[in-house]
Amino acid sequence: MKIQRQLGNGMWDDIEPEFIDQYINKVLLREPWYAPRVNRTPMSTQQEVLDFLATGKPISHGDDWYSSIRDADAIKRPVERRVDFPDGRKLSCGHTVYSRSEIMSASLGSSCQDCYDRMSG
């Protein structure tokens, strides 16, 4: 576990171990307000926050866009991916994917998730 906070310049900085509690407590203070907005039950213990961070997702501790903390160790862990097409499959968007779950169907044929997000986002 290596908890980092995001800085205003977008970079991530390690939090000194003695300050980790402070950040996690700030997350917990926001939970009753924030959790319902993302359709989940508010976390109420430090352990719950640590478990959340262990999934590799960042979580906000403040109102600024960069006010997030994350567990750098969880992010480094490679995501296990299913390979359905060992040689890759070329999609209409021009990208090649290796797993069926990465194929999105768009109005102009098949596309990868990145292109799909860009088109719909």
Ligand SMILES: [Zn+2]
């Ligand atoms: Zn694509």
